[in-house]
Ligand SMILES: O=C(O)CCC(=O)C(=O)O
């Protein structure tokens with residue numbers, strides 16, 4: 001190991017970057033890389049330390065009744081769901097989005113502009129919309145602007161059941177910081193690393209929780225999301241795999257490292273909501289047929305970490321979001337054009 005990447009150097013870089021972040025809201029690239037290296041060097045303990053620090057700075061707040069698309073949770077239910085995610089890394093909600101809501105979101109996704117990496121091309125191209133009969137790439141990402149301006153998406157962003165679970169798991173007032181919606185197709189014979197079809201862990205933030213919402217029925221052939229149960233825990237990824245750093249792993253490498261009952265494939269009907277800590281190993285299975293439409297929300301305890309181009313609501317059309325954004329601007333700060341807002 002070079003001295004530059006020694007854990008002590010990483011810790012110094014991270015502390016200096018953290019201070020800079022508190023001052024100007026920007027994470028220096030070197031500090032972010034140090035956070036990733038320390039995660040690998042400490043099997044996750046460094047992120048745990050940072051997360052408990054953030055919990056003190058931005059503690060949870062009193063939220064409205066946790067009722068919404070994922071269910072209606074009293075304190076005991078919320079605690080049970082949280083304990084499940086702490087233990088296994090995920091929770092599949094019994095309640096699903098209504099068929100009407102799935103229909104509306106699917107209709108929206110069939111006419112929204114997308115970016116797609118066509119097979120054999122080196123960069124993404126913009127297309128007017130996804131054409132199911134004639135896919136040219138394995139993943140079509142809907143334009144973030146159209147996604148966040150959609151009224152149904154806005155109501156899910158402001159959903160009290162989702163926000164309550166995020167806050168409970170993060171032990172901190174959460175922020176929504178990645179909103180994505182994408183089609184996955186069967187147009188390629190083998191898995192695609194750009195489309196996240198090889199096992200990997202995410203490491204954009206200190207601590208976060210992703211909500212995956214299936215908008216099409218997802219059987220074994222339609223690229224179910226896959227997860228290694230418990231691999232999000234400190235020490236949950238063996239050193240042999242962490243040695244490879246922030247890398248894509250083969251199925252073989254993962255299979256030989258975990259008992260078969262820990263490898264979960266989430267086949268589920270449309271409308272299903274899955275909350276998952278993607279610090280654990282996960283992937284989207286390569287599709288054998290059909291397509292899969294996913295809506296994803298990421299909630300983080302802080303925006304410290306990777307750099308994303310900011311996108312702001314053109315207009316808030318959902319009254320629920322309007323009210324929630326007024327009451328809890330921090331949750332939506334990444335998408336609101338606010339003057340003089342302190343960094344998240
Ligand atoms: O497509 C999937 O199921 C996996 C996507 C993924 O890796 C992610 O959203 O972090």
Ligand SMILES: [Fe+2]
Nearest residue numbers: 196201202278
């Ligand atoms: Fe991922």
